Amino acid sequence: MSYIQFLGAAGTVTGSKHLINTDSGTRGASGFQTLIDCGLFQGPKQWRLKNWQDPPVPARAIDAVVLTHAHLDHSGWIPRLVAEGYRGQIYATPPTVDLCAILLPDSGYLQEEDAAFHNKQKSSKHDPALPLYTLEQARNALAQFSPLDFGKAMQLSPEIGVRFVRSAHILGAANGSTRVCLFTGDVGRVRDSEAAPGKIVHSGPTEGESPDVLVMESTYGNRAHPHDDPRPRMAQLIRDTVQRGGSIVVPSFAVERTQKFLFLLHSLMESGQIPRIPVYADSPMAIEAVKIFLKHSEEFTDATRQLIQQYGSPFHWPSFHFATTVAESKKINDSRYPCIIVSSNGMAMGGRIQHHLLQRLPDPKNLVLFIGFQAEGTRGRQIKDGAKEVKIFGQIVPVRAQVAALEQFSDHADAAELLTWLKTFRKMPEVTYLVHGEPDAAAALQQLIQQQLGWRVEIAKYMQQVELGSRSSK
């Protein structure tokens, strides 16, 4: 029997991992095992602890990994899988391979930084605190990446083939179309950049698909994005903060989102809408990330390309600084005058943003500005939802800074946009499984699709196995 098993992003939005087991005479009783995505859990603790558990299928028993895109909630567990003995290929589109080449080592580096900090502060219950994987382990994993172009079909085994189609989420993001199953990974904004002003990549998700089984994300299944230009409010928030002598801390995904935001900041400075204050992009790969952003500009929306044409490379802008070393990062803490700090990770669950929040959250003069999705149970979500205090590196930190969010920068389609995309399908899937959504979002989207399209929709449960090519599930 062939089946799909949901090993992550089921009941939550992170930790995407879906196992396809195709019954195969050639592989004996265990079948041919393909993992679609291999992401980190980043949400509530009960999910994050699963990062430390072995998957139900040992790493060595997995035959192939297919990666939809580079975001860590889809790719961030790959170094651990390889460290635990996975020896096969990791298939992804060329831009995804490029992005992983900086994101995964960065992730390993930051986990080492965090573990070292915990050990210095003795703030972890574990002695010594260990990184989930190291920079070196992440680098080693890169050797197993194998680029596969959009649209090209490839046979993984006699029973299973894979083909990537565009999903318009971030650079290189793809739907993995495997056999008769379509795994959406994350689905990008459907409409143009007029309606989605924060949108970065040019295309919409590929239309006219006809899968038998659809496994789709549901992050914004119960929400609608605002369609107005984020800049006026962004400028107002920054002006107000500077006026009261505060600084602005922006948790942001390190590639693409951060760069687009930097371009908008620069344009606001050039047009005199915000004062010229120092801007720090603080990430071990801040410089690499800018290079990647500029390299793939052909993939971007007209609005984004225009910004790049008009303003050139951020390396030449006055008052913009790119901190790559720990020493440079620490120096930002000394800045007593208003400044803007953009740092990752975007949900404040790891990385250098934690140090900046520790430093700046207690002062009511400062502003914490969210420009990305904050999953349930993350520190980012707690702060965004108005928590009075949060725990960072074992310390209780009071939240007195102003907190604001700009939703326009989302790279995920909202409920209406997902529905617009589904309406382009050439036939109704036999069954649709919703993953990558919090329970409320998935339930709302399930209802919407059932009512508007009459499709059979189920919400995937963690560890659930569903039979492929048959209507029953166990």
Ligand SMILES: [Zn+2]
């Ligand atoms: Zn994503």
